[in-house]
Amino acid sequence: MQAVISGLANGSIYALIAVGLTLVFGIMRIINFAHGEFLMIAMYGGFFAWSAFGIDPVLAVVIVTPVVMLIGVGLYKGLIRFALNVPDINQMAVTLGLSMLLQHMALMMFTGNNRLITQPRSTASIAIGPAIIQVPQLIACVASLSLLGLLYLVLRRSDLGLVMRAVSQSRDGAALSGIDISAVYKWAMAIGIGSLGVAGPLMAAILYVNPMVGALFTLKAFVIVIVGGLGSFSGVLIGSLLVGLAESIAAAWFSAAISAAVPFAILLLVLLIRPEGLMSARMR
Amino acid sequence: MRDFAAVAIIIAVIIVAFAAALTDGYYMDIFILTCFYGTLAVAWNLMAGLTGLMSLGHALFVGIGAYSVAWGYTAHQWSPLVTWPIGIGLSIAVAIVIGLLCFRYGLKGYFFAIATLACGEIAFFAVSATTALGRSDGIILPLAKNPELHLQFIAKWPYGLMIGSFLTLTLLAGQFLMRSRIGYYWRSLRDNEDAAEALGVNAMAMKVLSFAISAGVASVCGAFYAHYVAFVDPRSVLGVDISVQLLVYAIVGGMGLLWGPLVGAAVLVPFGMFLRNFSFLQGSEVIFYAVLLIGLALVLPQGVSGWVVGRIGKAKAAAELPS
Numbered sequence: 001m002q003a004v005i006s007g008l009a010n011g012s013i014y015a016l017i018a019v020g021l022t023l024v025f026g027i028m029r030i031i032n033f034a035h036g037e038f039l040m041i042a043m044y045g046g047f048f049a050w051s052a053f054g055i056d057p058v059l060a061v062v063i064v065t066p067v068v069m070l071i072g073v074g075l076y077k078g079l080i081r082f083a084l085n086v087p088d089i090n091q092m093a094v095t096l097g098l099s100m101l102l103q104h105m106a107l108m109m110f111t112g113n114n115r116l117i118t119q120p121r122s123t124a125s126i127a128i129g130p131a132i133i134q135v136p137q138l139i140a141c142v143a144s145l146s147l148l149g150l151l152y153l154v155l156r157r158s159d160l161g162l163v164m165r166a167v168s169q170s171r172d173g174a175a176l177s178g179i180d181i182s183a184v185y186k187w188a189m190a191i192g193i194g195s196l197g198v199a200g201p202l203m204a205a206i207l208y209v210n211p212m213v214g215a216l217f218t219l220k221a222f223v224i225v226i227v228g229g230l231g232s233f234s235g236v237l238i239g240s241l242l243v244g245l246a247e248s249i250a251a252a253w254f255s256a257a258i259s260a261a262v263p264f265a266i267l268l269l270v271l272l273i274r275p276e277g278l279m280s281a282r283m284r
Numbered sequence: 285m286r287d288f289a290a291v292a293i294i295i296a297v298i299i300v301a302f303a304a305a306l307t308d309g310y311y312m313d314i315f316i317l318t319c320f321y322g323t324l325a326v327a328w329n330l331m332a333g334l335t336g337l338m339s340l341g342h343a344l345f346v347g348i349g350a351y352s353v354a355w356g357y358t359a360h361q362w363s364p365l366v367t368w369p370i371g372i373g374l375s376i377a378v379a380i381v382i383g384l385l386c387f388r389y390g391l392k393g394y395f396f397a398i399a400t401l402a403c404g405e406i407a408f409f410a411v412s413a414t415t416a417l418g419r420s421d422g423i424i425l426p427l428a429k430n431p432e433l434h435l436q437f438i439a440k441w442p443y444g445l446m447i448g449s450f451l452t453l454t455l456l457a458g459q460f461l462m463r464s465r466i467g468y469y470w471r472s473l474r475d476n477e478d479a480a481e482a483l484g485v486n487a488m489a490m491k492v493l494s495f496a497i498s499a500g501v502a503s504v505c506g507a508f509y510a511h512y513v514a515f516v517d518p519r520s521v522l523g524v525d526i527s528v529q530l531l532v533y534a535i536v537g538g539m540g541l542l543w544g545p546l547v548g549a550a551v552l553v554p555f556g557m558f559l560r561n562f563s564f565l566q567g568s569e570v571i572f573y574a575v576l577l578i579g580l581a582l583v584l585p586q587g588v589s590g591w592v593v594g595r596i597g598k599a600k601a602a603a604e605l606p607s
Contacts, residue, residue, distance in 0.1 A: 031394055060604075082582050088393050090337050093535040095575035096528055104570045108577040216525075219405065222398055257413030264402040264409075271383050271399050 003252040004245065005131040009141045011244025013206075016144035018200045018224040018236045019151060019219050020192035024149050025230055027188040030080065031094040035221055036214030037102035038193050040069050042200020043209040044110060049201065050117045057117055057201040058139060065197030072193030075239060084185075099218065106211035114208035140202040147198050147228040151191070160187060190250045228278055235278060241268065290593075291459045294543055295452050302448045305441075312440040316512065318553040319447040320505055321361075323454050324526070325502035325533040325545030330458055333539030334467070335494040336474030338393065340527045341382075341400030344407050345375040345499040347522035349506025351411065352422040354516045357434060359416070364435050364511070371503045379499035385490040401524065407523040424515025425510065435511040443512050450508070454501055458542045461497075470494055532577050538587020547589045552576075 021035045043065050049060040075098075083094045092271050125132045130232065133141075155161035166174040167184045210265070224243050228235025243263045251259035285498045298319070305315035324342065331337045352371030356362035381403065386399050412420040428434040437443065461467045472480035481487050510516050519525075530545070537548025560567040584591050 079578070084583055085584060089332070089531075089539070090535065090585050092338070092394070093531060094578050095580035096531065097581065098530075101574035101578070102566075104574070108568075108571075132394040151323055154544075162551065219401075224403070226395070227400065243509060255413055257409045261406045261409035261413075265404045266400045268399065268406070271395065272389055 001130065002131040003139065003217055003248045005128055006137075006271070007245035008241060008249035009133055009137045009244070011241035012144045012213065012225055013137075013203065014131070014217075014220055014244055015148060015237050015240035016140075016195060018221040018240055019148060019229075019233070020195040021218075021221045022225045022228070022232070022236050023136070023151075023195075024188055024192035024231065025225065027164055028084065028185055029171075030091050031095065031222075032192075033092065033218060034099035034102060034214075035193075036216065036218030037099050038068060038071065039196045039200055039203070039217050040106060040209070040211065040214035041071070041102070042196045043204040044106070044115075044200075044212065045119055045197075046201025046204040046207050050119075051115075052071060056119075057136075057205045058143075060201040061143070061198050064201050068197030068200070069190045070095075070196035070249065072189040072191075073186050075193065077187040080189065081182070081185075084202050086204075103211050106175045108233075110211060112210055112212075112267055114210050115204075116208050117205040119205065129178070136202070138203040140199070140206060143198060143202055147195060148237065151195070154191075155233065161229075164188060220263055225265040226268045227266055238278060288459060290541075291543065293457050294455060294546065298448055298452060302444055305444060309440050312444050314554050315446055315559050316440065316444050317557070318550055319444070319451045320329075320509060320512075321529065321533060321553050322546040322549040323447065323451045324502055324505050325530050325537070325549050326451070326454055326458060326543060327498045327505070328540060329534055329539055329545045330461075330501075331498045332534060333495050333544065334462065334474060334542065335491060336477075337471065337491060337494065338397040338531075339400040339495075339498070340397045340524070340531070341402075341404035342498075342502050342530055343526040344400075344404040344521050345379065345502035346506035346509065346526055347376065347404075347407060347411070347516075347518070348375045349503030349508075350510040350516045350521040351417060351423075351506075352503075353507045354425055355417060356430075357425055358423055362427075363433055364507070368504070368507050371507045372500050375499045376496045379495045380492055383495040383537040387488050387491050394590075397462075401527070404522065404524065404527060408518050411522060412518045416483075418517070420513060420518055425514040425516075431526035435515070443508075447508055450504060455543060455546075460530035464540055466490065466493065485534040528607075532573055534587070535577055535581050536568075536587060538590035540586055540590045541593065544587050544589040548587070551588070 017035075017039055021032060024030065024032055026238050045064040045067065046057050046060045049055040049063060050057060055063070062145075079094065079098065079262070083091050086094075119136075121135045124135045126135065126138060133174060155164060163174070163179050163184055166177070166179060167181060171181060174184075220243065224236060224239040224241075227238030227242060228237070246262050246266055248263040301315055301318075305311040324346065328339065328342050349368075349371040352374060353364065353367045356367035356370060382400065382403055386396055391399055411417050417423065425436075428436055431437070434440075435446075450500055469485045471481070472483075472485055472546040473487055473490055477487055506521055509521060513520075533548030533552060536549070536552060538544035539547060556569045556573070559572065580587065586594065
């Protein structure tokens with residue numbers, strides 16, 4: 001029971017990370033291997049807001065998110081824009097290079113020390129039936145689900161969402177209908193990376209931050225996105241809950257190393273049985 | 285014939301480099317590592333550049349080769365005559381299974397890359413959890429009673445000779461394959477799979493063959509690594525880092541030619557070692573790699589070798605034109 005609760009809590013946090021990746025892929029058809037590194041930056045942002053200015057992680061979200069969104073736009077303007085028309089493998093090389101660059105720059109600037117936001121409420125926990133959930137985890141979980149809801153509304157109900165869905169269905173068709181593709185891409189990056197700005201500070205209160213933390217989440221986000229079906233919104237939610245659950249159950253029954261391999265085993269299974277993903281509506 | 289001429293020049297360069305490296309253990313170390321990564325990169329490119337299958341899981345095969353040697357030797361005192369075939373055979377078998385599964389469901393491009401990445405990561409975590417394989421602490425290969433039989437040498441040159449000749453063999457065999465029917469099938473699959481299949485190329489068999497050969501070569505490199513370093517752990521032989529490094533060499537060197545990534549390795553490996561001499565630059569070599577990788581991927585999509593060969597071709601064409 002405890003494993004199920006913490007698995008679901010982890011899963012909903014994963015969803016917040018994976019949704020940005022799938023958004024960027026769905027719209028721009030580019031796989032961002034540096035996605036986790038932006039999460040790492042956001043986590044550091046949250047950590048330093050707390051350690052230097054004593055800002056609560058929940059408040060830090062309000063500061064870090066716009067900054068990270070701007071970084072996303074800057075990334076599009078400065079780099080990704082040029083990578084859109086090169087072959088797949090070169091795109092991979094560009095984002096992998098970016099991920100290496102950010103990791104090692106963070107290592108130089110912040111050193112490899114593990115850092116964690118510790119507050120009075122860090123150790124507090126709430127009982128849910130026979131299981132307990134820690135307060136920072138609960139906060140991140142609630143924030144994640146509400147942000148996912150918000151994003152869903154934006155994509156479904158707003159003009160921006162309509163335009164984004166159009167671009168993801170057919171880039172050329174959308175361009176012919178007079179949609180400014182470049183502006184849509186800019187927004188996709190802003191939202192895709194910006195959602196990490198929400199996840200980062202809240203996660204810095206749960207998990208140690210170090211320069212390598214991002215790589216782990218990039219891989220997990222990939223797994224989730226492919227398991228759920230590329231570009232599928234509901235797929236992200238289902239995929240991340242599945243991965244979170246499987247991980248924590250495997251950790252409870254077996255060892256930590258086995259649990260780390262579990263997401264990849266799920267990925268292989270899904271790729272082999274249903275390569276298009278579990279919720280392959282293709283569309284949000 | 286032109287292609288063979290290029291390979292002949294490269295082999296001559298390898299021999300000269302080996303002779304030059306004989307003077308100093310440090311240079312020999314650089315030579316050995318360059319050949320190690322160079323061979324891996326050529327094997328990787330056989331798949332990626334020439335058959336159009338990007339793998340991000342080649343660390344898996346390096347790991348199988350290295351762990352076969354390390355485990356066979358420490359647990360059973362098996363000689364390399366036993367452990368190498370085990371490693372190669374196991375790698376090829378694993379590649380065939382992964383290949384059959386992936387290609388059966390038509391995984392391509394990003395999806396194939398991520399599927400292979402996942403296979404590598406599963407092996408990484410599985411080995412990290414297996415007590416018989418030393419968990420994440422790795423395995424140290426102790427000195428044998430008759431060291432030569434276990435490929436343990438005090439001098440470094442025998443290792444240089446081994447990996448240098450293996451690289452040469454790989455290049456020659458690869459070049460031969462490129463010129464054979466199979467090589468043309470591979471390139472036809474890379475350029476247009478549907479068209480190639482329509483013309484009767486057995487896509488499945490050809491792709492699996494390419495994967496198996498590439499994996500076999502990679503596992504020989506892994507086995508060699510275990511002998512040379514006398515220590516294997518999941519990070520050094522099964523980590524994603526190796527797979528990513530191969531991509532870096534390929535992008536820098538160019539993937540259109542069999543030996544393109546070798547050029548990348550020959551430039552970057554010694555340069556990385558050189559940068560490591562300066563302690564104040566610690567970790568900066570990766571930053572340098574990364575910037576180079578991003579820049580070249582965008583500016584020179586065909587890599588350094590492709591660019592140079594293109595230039596030579598253009599110059600020749602210009603010279604042959606009647607003025």
